[in-house]
Amino acid sequence: MSLALEIKGLTKTYATGTQALKGVSLEIPEGDFFALLGPNGAGKTTIIGITTGLVNKTAGTVSVFGHNIDTETELAKMQIGLVGQEVNFNPFEKCLNIVVNQAGYYGVPRSVAIPRATQLLKDLGLGDKMDQNAMTLSGGMKRRLMIARALVNEPRFLILDEPTAGVDVELRRGMWDYLTGLSKKGLTILLTTHYLEEAEQLAKHVAIINKGAIVEHGTMDEVLSRHSDGTQNADSKGYRGGRLEEVFLKLTSEK
Amino acid sequence: MNPQQLWISFYTMLRKDIVRMFRIWVQTFLPSVITSCLYFLIFGTVLGSRIGDMQGVNYMTFVIPGLVMLAIVTNAYSNTSFTFFQSKFFFRGIDEILVSPTPPWLLIAGFISGGIVRGVLVGTIVLLVSIFFTGLHLAVHNLFIILGFAILTALVFSLAGLVNGVYAKSIDAINIVPTFVLTPLVYLGGVFYSVHSLPHIAQYFTYVNPIFYLINGFRYGFLGIADIPVWISLGVLGGMVAFLIGINWYLIRTGLGLKQ
Numbered sequence: 176m177s178l179a180l181e182i183k184g185l186t187k188t189y190a191t192g193t194q195a196l197k198g199v200s201l202e203i204p205e206g207d208f209f210a211l212l213g214p215n216g217a218g219k220t221t222i223i224g225i226t227t228g229l230v231n232k233t234a235g236t237v238s239v240f241g242h243n244i245d246t247e248t249e250l251a252k253m254q255i256g257l258v259g260q261e262v263n264f265n266p267f268e269k270c271l272n273i274v275v276n277q278a279g280y281y282g283v284p285r286s287v288a289i290p291r292a293t294q295l296l297k298d299l300g301l302g303d304k305m306d307q308n309a310m311t312l313s314g315g316m317k318r319r320l321m322i323a324r325a326l327v328n329e330p331r332f333l334i335l336d337e338p339t340a341g342v343d344v345e346l347r348r349g350m351w352d353y354l355t356g357l358s359k360k361g362l363t364i365l366l367t368t369h370y371l372e373e374a375e376q377l378a379k380h381v382a383i384i385n386k387g388a389i390v391e392h393g394t395m396d397e398v399l400s401r402h403s404d405g406t407q408n409a410d411s412k413g414y415r416g417g418r419l420e421e422v423f424l425k426l427t428s429e430k
Numbered sequence: 431m432n433p434q435q436l437w438i439s440f441y442t443m444l445r446k447d448i449v450r451m452f453r454i455w456v457q458t459f460l461p462s463v464i465t466s467c468l469y470f471l472i473f474g475t476v477l478g479s480r481i482g483d484m485q486g487v488n489y490m491t492f493v494i495p496g497l498v499m500l501a502i503v504t505n506a507y508s509n510t511s512f513t514f515f516q517s518k519f520f521f522r523g524i525d526e527i528l529v530s531p532t533p534p535w536l537l538i539a540g541f542i543s544g545g546i547v548r549g550v551l552v553g554t555i556v557l558l559v560s561i562f563f564t565g566l567h568l569a570v571h572n573l574f575i576i577l578g579f580a581i582l583t584a585l586v587f588s589l590a591g592l593v594n595g596v597y598a599k600s601i602d603a604i605n606i607v608p609t610f611v612l613t614p615l616v617y618l619g620g621v622f623y624s625v626h627s628l629p630h631i632a633q634y635f636t637y638v639n640p641i642f643y644l645i646n647g648f649r650y651g652f653l654g655i656a657d658i659p660v661w662i663s664l665g666v667l668g669g670m671v672a673f674l675i676g677i678n679w680y681l682i683r684t685g686l687g688l689k690q
Contacts, residue, residue, distance in 0.1 A: 231689050248533075
């Protein structure tokens with residue numbers, strides 16, 4: 176089984192002295208739908224940033240489909256599509272241009288990129304917004320535009336960093352249906368989200384990171400069964416979440 | 431990336447910037463043209479007739495190369511510094527390129543090309559406007575030297591603007607350099623006078639001003655007159671290009687000011 180992402184001993188210490196990653200090792204098999212979960216500031220976005228070239232690592236190695244990001248940077252990046260946490264496109268540009276330009280940065284000619292971008296925008300429900308400036312889109316539409324942009328270079332590995340934050344239920348379901356369809360066609364997906372019920376339903380494998388270290392990982396069933404002793408938060412009389420949420424709280428709670 | 435993919439990536443960056451500068455032409459092209467018209471009117475027509483000749487040519491003809499150079503310098507610089515800062519700071523659009531396989535040297539090439547295009551384009555417009563103030567007469571001594579200095583100057587100041595854009599942490603940092611460094615250097619670099627008309631001590635200050643060498647070479651291309659030999663100007667320009675490419679390469683490759 177080949178690996179879409181292989182991380183070994185990854186550490187990151189920011190200039191402020193904050194140690195964001197403490198020797199993280201992680202493997203994501205090709206074709207997997209992988210959930211990387213953790214509380215705010217756990218190190219999820221730092222892992223994604225290093226993998227995609229937005230953050231410099233302190234130590235460790237990262238390979239994407241066997242291509243080391245330090246020595247085979249271009250080949251590694253060719254495999255990746257990124258939907259970042261923050262909206263990061265020029266709001267004064269037309270939606271179609273945003274997607275077509277992204278294809279250009281990957282060396283895709285405009286004659287190929289324009290029909291491809293048009294189809295992606297239509298598939299994601301933005302067909303009638305193609306010639307509008309991105310600033311006119313709603314929050315959910317902006318997220319879908321970012322997905323279209325991330326897919327235009329036909330990546331083998333799609334990274335979604337909290338893609339459904341602030342998106343309403345109906346749109347979220349539509350997005351997951353679309354992405355699940357892509358996963359079934361062989362696209363490897365790495366997802367970070369705070370919607371744990373969604374991760375529980377969608378992901379084959381899961382890793383939970385806390386304070387810069389992986390505290391649990393495995394298939395979703397393995398992780399859930401390892402912590403299904405029924406004693407977690409048994410004394411809690413308040414709201415109880417899904418099974419994954421209970422595991423997550425057990426492993427990351429400060430108490 | 432193969433050569434064709436590299437070209438497509440470069441073309442994408444350049445095309446995007448050119449589309450942007452034409453979309454907001456009132457902000458990108460018009461100010462320099464209006465400013466230059468005022469200079470031509472006041473320094474060339476009104477004051478120039480009283481100043482008389484400078485280095486054997488009438489004053490209006492003498493100042494034209496310097497004012498064209500002023501337009502090239504300010505436009506090349508501000509285009510690169512602002513577009514880079516904008517994409518880095520306002521909406522992190524630079525991430526679109528950083529996550530892609532576009533190599534650091536191509537990112538530099540893409541951004542500075544926009545500055546070169548704008549610098550040379552605005553310089554050309556200012557030159558064409560100047561013809562209306564000289565009775566439709568334009569002196570050309572050596573076209574290759576004119577083009578060479580125009581493009582090299584735009585290159586130098588695009589590179590300098592990129593350094594500013596990478597380092598800048600606020601919009602103030604983008605405005606400070608052109609206002610407090612670039613404009614004084616251009617004005618004191620011989621746009622309006624020959625260095626030989628200055629007192630001896632002031633001449634030495636002019637010789638350490640890099641802009642002086644650009645204006646000197648550019649003016650030679652038009653009028654065939656120069657304060658110092660043109661090859662020295664070319665040498666200074668070449669040195670500046672090499673120095674600034676080195677700084678930019680280091681900044682972009684290491685991600686200083688760009689990556690955490």
